[in-house]
Amino acid sequence: MPDRIRRFLPFGWLAAVCLALSSFCAFGEDELIRFEGRQVQGGMIIGHAPAGSSVGVDGQPVLTTEDGRFLVAFPREQTDATTVTLTLPSGRRLERSLVPEGREFDIQRIDGLPQDQVTPPESVLERIRDDARQARQARERRDARADWVGGFDWPLTGPITGVYGSQRILNGQARNPHWGIDIAAPTGTPVRSPAPGVVTLAHPDMYFSGGTLFIDHGHRLVSAFLHLDAIHVEVGATVDRGEVVGTVGATGRATGPHLDWRMNLGDTRIDPALLVDWSDNPDAEPR
Template sequence: MIADRRALLLGAGAFLAAGRARAQSEGDLDLSGRFVQGGHIIGRTWPRALVFVDGEGLTTASAAGLFIVGLDREAPGSVEIRVQDGRRSAWRTLEIAPGTFPMSRIDGLPPSTVEVPADPVLQARIQHEVALKTEGFASRIDGDGFRDGFVWPVENFRVSSRWGAQRILNGTPARPHYGIDLAVPAGSPIRAPAAGRVVLAQPNLHFEGGLVLIDHGQGLITAYLHQSRLDVRQGQDLMRGDLIGRVGMTGRATGPHLCWRMKWRDRNLDPSLLVRT
């Protein structure tokens, strides 16, 4: 692994929990992860216990008692995690550290890569593709493929854009970049970073180009954009290391790279923070 990767992980490492947060009874609720904006919380509790985040029931622990909660870019300074199994309950309030998000300015881009033309045919295509992606991100398979942590989906890469960066494109602020861009040569293999199920595999979307979505359980979904070739199909179960496809520059991309994204339900997460968690 190269220096960019080491610096990225060190920047997040300062926010690792200093030990495991525990509830009232030893073993009732064990929490670890990256307690920082863009990070995540991995918990172990009673099998199939209900999990509440700031009072809202959002997920259920797996048969092994494992669950995950995402912390988006705008996560508040604290979060309460409560689990309930019948009359038993346990809870813990965690402090969430602020993230550090770079700002980047890119000028001289072709207008077609920044603005969407007012073409009714194109607009209809985009709306159709939005529906496909929305259905994919709504997947909630019963599993805990995140339990053994993640590995990088490509090798020998350079981080060309960090997660959460605020981009100014041709002088106009865009929404934060909710992916981490990993620059590698075109045709490089992309492999599953953890076990999961393919819930979307589309080769030629307008924005994302070749796109694959993988559900790792409980609504934790990773996305792989701009692929030149897809080697998986929707509904296929994957193990860590299985081939997903090949790096390309399809869709709205200015060079070959993998844009790697992650969502937990409606929250955007930094996938790099799950590497080796």
């Protein structure tokens, strides 16, 4: 073998080894990227990336845990893909396209109602706008807490009388969809926090939702509890899983005592029913 070839041979082997190691590491990083949960309209999934990765969802940066977990939500009406962009610790940039499965939502048409049962009177519109402002403000926290990692329990058990995504059309006018899950229970029944969190709103009497409580579980994931008869915690309080935070009522625009439990990831309204174990509520019929 000529000397000039022999001299350069070790460098060739070194380059080959480096290339192999690089490919192996890249493959290893790809293997760490995965998603868990129900990828459906109104659903939320947990993404897993290598620790130290930066993550964006549809061009917006999202928080990640120290071990690389993050949240992705799908709106009720979404039919196209959500793009998740990941910048890995190695500097590699990857994209994943996630398309939610469609769902059928209940639509109810009611005609012949008096107009005051369809549109709120002018005298309360300013109050309604102020309620909405307070709710938006309470959801704006960008807290690195990740109290959602342990999952969610039912805040109480009982029959389900209203579901996420259902919608009424009153006198031909489409109302906003129902954004929560209604759980029937007698007035005064304890309501427990489904996961740890921080109280960001505790309002005794909003126009539509009556006694209203928000608990922030971190990463902009917020539980809302509506129509409460009593609220036992104050804004800024840290609550534990299972802690009693209020009681069931029929305050606001409610036809009877029940809890309306809603969840938001940022501005996206998601279905709490997809995040709980239905076997823990024997009075409920799974949907």
